[in-house]
Amino acid sequence: MDESVVDMKGVSLAFGAKKILNDLNLAVHSRERLVVLGQSGSGKSTLLRLIVGILRPNGGVVRFKGREVSRMRRPHLNRMRQKIGMVYQYSALISSLNVRDNLALPLEELTDKKEEEINRIIDEKLDMVGMSDTKNQMPAELSGGMRKRIGLARALVMEPELILFDEPSAGLDPVISSVIDELIISLTEKTDATSIIVTHEMDSAFKIATRMAMLYQGNIIENDTPDAFRRSKNAVVSQFISGSTQGPILEKKK
Amino acid sequence: MDGGILLMIKRFLQHLSSIVWLMVDASQEMADNMIRGRLPFRVNTFFEQTDRAGVGSVPLVALVSFFLGLTMSLLTGYQLRPYGTERLVPGLVAIGFSRELGPLITGIMVAARIGAAFTAELGTMTVSEEVEAIEAMGIGPLRFLVAPRVLAVFLLMPCLVVISNVTADLGAALICKWQLGIPVRYFGDLVHSSIESRDIVAGTIKSFLFGLIVGTVSCYKGLAVEGGAAGVGDSTTSSVVIAITSVIIFDTLCNIVLVAIYP
Numbered sequence: 001m002d003e004s005v006v007d008m009k010g011v012s013l014a015f016g017a018k019k020i021l022n023d024l025n026l027a028v029h030s031r032e033r034l035v036v037l038g039q040s041g042s043g044k045s046t047l048l049r050l051i052v053g054i055l056r057p058n059g060g061v062v063r064f065k066g067r068e069v070s071r072m073r074r075p076h077l078n079r080m081r082q083k084i085g086m087v088y089q090y091s092a093l094i095s096s097l098n099v100r101d102n103l104a105l106p107l108e109e110l111t112d113k114k115e116e117e118i119n120r121i122i123d124e125k126l127d128m129v130g131m132s133d134t135k136n137q138m139p140a141e142l143s144g145g146m147r148k149r150i151g152l153a154r155a156l157v158m159e160p161e162l163i164l165f166d167e168p169s170a171g172l173d174p175v176i177s178s179v180i181d182e183l184i185i186s187l188t189e190k191t192d193a194t195s196i197i198v199t200h201e202m203d204s205a206f207k208i209a210t211r212m213a214m215l216y217q218g219n220i221i222e223n224d225t226p227d228a229f230r231r232s233k234n235a236v237v238s239q240f241i242s243g244s245t246q247g248p249i250l251e252k253k254k
Numbered sequence: 255m256d257g258g259i260l261l262m263i264k265r266f267l268q269h270l271s272s273i274v275w276l277m278v279d280a281s282q283e284m285a286d287n288m289i290r291g292r293l294p295f296r297v298n299t300f301f302e303q304t305d306r307a308g309v310g311s312v313p314l315v316a317l318v319s320f321f322l323g324l325t326m327s328l329l330t331g332y333q334l335r336p337y338g339t340e341r342l343v344p345g346l347v348a349i350g351f352s353r354e355l356g357p358l359i360t361g362i363m364v365a366a367r368i369g370a371a372f373t374a375e376l377g378t379m380t381v382s383e384e385v386e387a388i389e390a391m392g393i394g395p396l397r398f399l400v401a402p403r404v405l406a407v408f409l410l411m412p413c414l415v416v417i418s419n420v421t422a423d424l425g426a427a428l429i430c431k432w433q434l435g436i437p438v439r440y441f442g443d444l445v446h447s448s449i450e451s452r453d454i455v456a457g458t459i460k461s462f463l464f465g466l467i468v469g470t471v472s473c474y475k476g477l478a479v480e481g482g483a484a485g486v487g488d489s490t491t492s493s494v495v496i497a498i499t500s501v502i503i504f505d506t507l508c509n510i511v512l513v514a515i516y517p
Binding site: 049052054074075077078079080081082084086088089090092093094095105106109110158 | 286379388391394
């Protein structure tokens with residue numbers, strides 16, 4: 001039986017004349033932590049936005065748990081989105097709401113839970129990310145790493161089946177970056193959630209991933225376990241992993 | 255026809271259709287929430303916006319209208335005095351404001367004050383991915399962000415127009431008393447005898463319409479921001495320009511229609 005949580009088949013997307021994705025195929029299975037690697041501007045974040053239905057592909061099919069996202073009407077799409085948590089590169093916390101209200105927002109708007117239960121869930125999730133004492137603080141008062149953790153807690157409040165991470169450790173110092181990586185691993189294991197992590201930071205990628213995919217020129221050119229990825233014969237993948245200036249990536253740019 | 259004009263018409267129609275779809279989608283999101291037995295939007299947010307758009311605009315609207323009423327009665331009074339018809343001034347100011355200047359001036363002031371604030375706020379939320387995050391959570395940003403703002407301006411605009419009319423009449427009454435020798439009580443009688451229900455109906459229709467225009471244009475421009483801080487600035491400027499221009503154009507159209515159907 002196909003256990004795919006996300007299934008993308010022949011997906012193409014272009015912004016005007018600029019092709020971003022070109023006949024892309026990718027399946028993400030239950031409880032996997034798939035890390036999508038790729039250069040800046042290669043379409044990694046776009047991939048996440050297609051899954052959550054914020055963007056619609058020009059061609060191909062995007063399915064979440066067997067249902068075609070790109071054909072869903074808005075009410076159905078909104079209901080599907082409640083099963084997906086998204087953590088943004090710059091956290092995207094609502095700046096006019098404090099931490100407590102940021103976490104309460106989806107619970108108050110989308111569920112019939114009583115305030116007591118909402119408070120209990122918020123306390124639990126903040127505790128999970130080690131941010132229990134920030135409940136009354138505004139996002140502007142928090143550091144980048146703290147905002148990321150709050151963003152992660154917000155993504156967890158609806159107990160999602162799929163969590164999407166857009167550059168979770170970008171712009172953080174190595175210690176906080178490791179804390180975030182460990183949080184991603186422990187929380188996805190604790191909640192049994194499937195996760196897709198978009199990054200170009202190799203240390204984080206190998207630490208988090210149970211499977212890795214490399215996006216290059218609009219397509220997935222390698223899709224395998226982290227060990228197999230390290231041994232990859234693909235010149236683009238090897239160059240990307242090593243960070244070398246010699247290889248097809250820069251040659252192509254020239 | 256010139257290609258530039260065709261392009262302008264095409265862009266105008268694109269914006270117009272986007273604004274219509276924004277309202278359709280916002281209504282759909284609210285209806286979906288109501289079907290699920292929930293309120294169409296957060297009541298707290300609605301009251302926050304009414305406070306901001308309505309109560310916060312009272313001093314500006316009152317002050318500007320007071321001085322306009324004062325100036326209008328002063329200038330018309332001096333023109334009419336040689337003919338001994340200065341007692342027409344109270345009616346002229348009252349009809350002028352309740353039918354035309356009240357809604358128009360209030361519409362322009364609200365577009366500049368609240369329209370700009372809505373666009374800048376939503377624009378900043380758009381570039382910092384807050385709007386997208388709300389959408390990705392399945393909350394529906396149009397219901398959550400746009401509906402309370404548009405409804406607040408739509409419902410508060412007639413109240414602001416009433417304040418504009420009253421303060422303009424107050425300014426006119428002062429000039430009539432001190433410069434034209436018309437006592438305040440007589441001023442009131444003259445206003446009462448000259449103003450008709452059609453003037454009030456016309457003003458009310460316009461005020462609701464202008465509220466809708468300012469609310470939708472400012473929210474649409476806020477959500478359509480692209481390109482960071484500079485984009486927010488450009489969009490805010492363009493929002494104010496479009497809203498004020500639309501208010502003036504729709505004021506003229508309203509006058510044409512109202513004069514034809516309700517002379």
